[in-house]
Amino acid sequence: MSFRVVRSSKFRHVYGTALKREQCYDNIRVSKSSWDSTFCTVNPKFLAIIVESAGGGAFIVLPHKQAGRIAADHPLVGGHKGPVLDIAFCPHNDNVIASGSEDCVVKVWHIPDGGLIKTLTEPIVDLLYHQRRVGLVLWHPTALNVLLTAGSDNQVVIWNVGTGEALVHIDSHPDIVYSACFNWDGSKLLTTCKDKKIRIINPRTGEIESDAICHEGSKATRAIFLRHGLVFTTGFSKMSERQYSLRTPDALSEPIVMVELDTSNGVMFPMYDADTNLIYLCGKGDSVIRYFEITPEPPFVHYINTFQTPDPQRGIGMMPKRGCDVSSCEISRFYRLTNSGLCQVITMTVPRKSELFQEDLYPDTIGDSSAVTADEWMEGKDVDPTLISLKDGYKPPEAKKSITVNKRRNVLDRASAKGSKEASGGGGGGSEISDKTLQDFADEIRKLKAMIVKHENRIRALEADVALSKANADEDGPGGDGLNVVPPMASDEV
Template sequence: MSIKVVRSSKFRHVFGQAVKYDQCYDDIRISQMTWDSNFCSVNPKFVAMIVDASGGGAFMVLPLSKTGRIDMSYPTVCGHTGPVLDIEFCPHNDNIIASGSEDCSVMVWEIPDGGLVTPMTDPVVKLEGHSKRVGTLSWHPTAHNVLMTAGCDNVLILWNVACGEAMMRLDTVHTDIIYSAVWNRDGSRILTSCKDKKLRVLDPHKGTVIAEKDKPHEGSRPIKALFVSDGKILSTGFSRMSERQVALWDPNSFGEPLTLQELDTSSGVLLPFFDPDTGVVYLCGKGDCSIRYFEVTDEAPYIHYLSMYGSKESQKGIGYMPKRGLEVNKCEIARFYKLHERKCEPIVMTVPRKSDLFQEDLYPDTVGPEPAVEADEWFGGKADAQPILISLKDGFATTTKTKQFKVHKSLMKTTTASMGDQQDSCGEVQSLRNEVKQLKETIADLTKRVSKMESKL
């Protein structure tokens, strides 16, 4: 008689639960665009969602505490002339968010601490370099002010946001629309998936292709991919029979997958999220009512199914909270912000524990908000630095204070506006404004003197 041995794992009983109704963000018109991005970005301060807007593109940014019914007249970020396709908060400054749009532009915005009071139409920086809609954004994980964008023009651009310049433009690598573009943990590699059914690993300093995999999934629907532990790659896609699949690859030997599992026959693209601290990957399907989670290990079969969170309503998009924004005293290991048609619903993933003490095995030191290197140094060829880690033992409030003090001000000092070929520095623009102001005052003074002399005559 054979005995079935159950694999031991502290994440076997991860429990997903939606928050109470009054802790949701209600009466929000989520965008109806059919684009396979998250449509939502969150950090310990704000939650941002792409919303429907007449006459252009807009997204809403709410302080996390502003739950309940959101007034129809609540101000939005509405500077784009076409629908917004992707948004992402900067990992080094919780007040900075980037947006990509159908109007072919990328804009970087600074959100005031308490949220918006009036509609925001003027970005801090406008990045223009794509000739078709921009559907993918990703901030560098360790270098400050480095942004990667990918458009439907098959072009991938690396920007120095501090001066509004495109520092590297990869326009011959991809032969079709880029479905996803992500960094690895220290930003030394870029992984892209493309409509030409290829996964590519790129060197961001040289702009060269290091490894390439043709047809990781046979189906024609979009493929999503990201780096997991030990440099391995996890991809989601479709089989030739339109079954959804998840696969794990070793980019050093890209021939056969380490494992490939078929999940179901739903049509929604699976958006993967990976937590390097726990080794858990979450698969959220667009249009699904569920979130599946798996544990990724270094022994066969490599991807171990844990459980599934299910609900009655389907998700139009999903946001994933950085680890430093979780409530460690409740053993919370992940939090998602699920977009419905008219609301945003936080979903909390917890590991049931009886003790109220800090659980060190659940919360190893994690990525903090401090950048390891500045954009100029990184583009100058400085070696890729590992993320600066922080302890969550005292919660995330202490880390937020130091981050605001350092990053917020340095970005304001170095940021400049970029419109097409015009790349004037902030100092030059300000000096021109001062000169114009002085000239206006001089003209006003002369006008007064002339009118006095005329009256005497």
């Protein structure tokens, strides 16, 4: 007599639902770049998508209420001179977004609360270090204003965006870095590289703590840290079959789990929900989203279900848990970019009959407050992320982050203060202006003064010529030819 034991889990019945077309975002010219990026990032305020643009690189930022057909002339964020390759919203300030581009520059932008009313070309700060295109930007999970960037020059740089300074240079990779991920408290850094190796690095010193061959295939791999320290990877076998694996940091070369999925050639992006221990695998060019639950008992990675769609995806973004609708038991929300210009919204829900808050589905989740400053983190302080309860739903902070005064001016706080001041109509008091802006004003004034002096000299010379001609005409008297000859003035002397 045989019987099948059904594994007990509250996530065995997670269902995906695609919203109606009018609730999605249509007419978006998604980037045609072949770079392996998700092309999309999202937070409770905005949705940002890398788009095609002439004469440089740009991305569009949309408030969530602006669903439906997007106008072709909608304002963009467009200050890059080359195509944008990766974008990421700051986890501690929903109005701040970073972008990396083929022009080798990383830019950090401030998006006003209501969205853009005109094309934004002036970033808060430019981060200049990379010699080749920047294909990866990643914010630190707990430290304020700490940003990681990686370029095709094989360099990884960690910045203090608040001051525009590079804190750490990591030169440990012999080839292009495919992906990077911080662990739960941001004390370790996990990277995958074109040399097929996975590395765990101390992000403050750049020292490699352990490394191993990840997947045998030559195509791009991805790796993420799970909440309790395990490492989950996706990649390809020698036969170009797509795989995923689960490993412990102490034995990276010996996977606990290694599973072959299929023979598709699209890179798989693992999207991780730390609250539920669910991993969603979204392949580029796939028309499905597979999801798995990670548990402490074998086989550790449990397949749950597959969400099927009719068209393939070019990119995908995942909403942070604080942006999900707890009243409908929504545990995840995805934004799929398709080839037809549609950004499709998909909600993942656990059906429950009760309308009360489901505490087992929504443990305290990561909030939008930083746990440490950049300086404290660099000094060695490791703190878990600041958690918030979703019992009454997520309420964004009413007040803007206040200005912090220190020896090095914080450009992010200054821009936030400036934006809130302009939005409120100004008011008394002076605004803080950078030294570079003052220098630019001084240079313009100097040029104007020089131009005025030049024109004054020309006017004096012309007046002297006119007076001399008039005097000559008077000397000729009535018997003269009676002509007052005035030299013609060039058009630029008027």
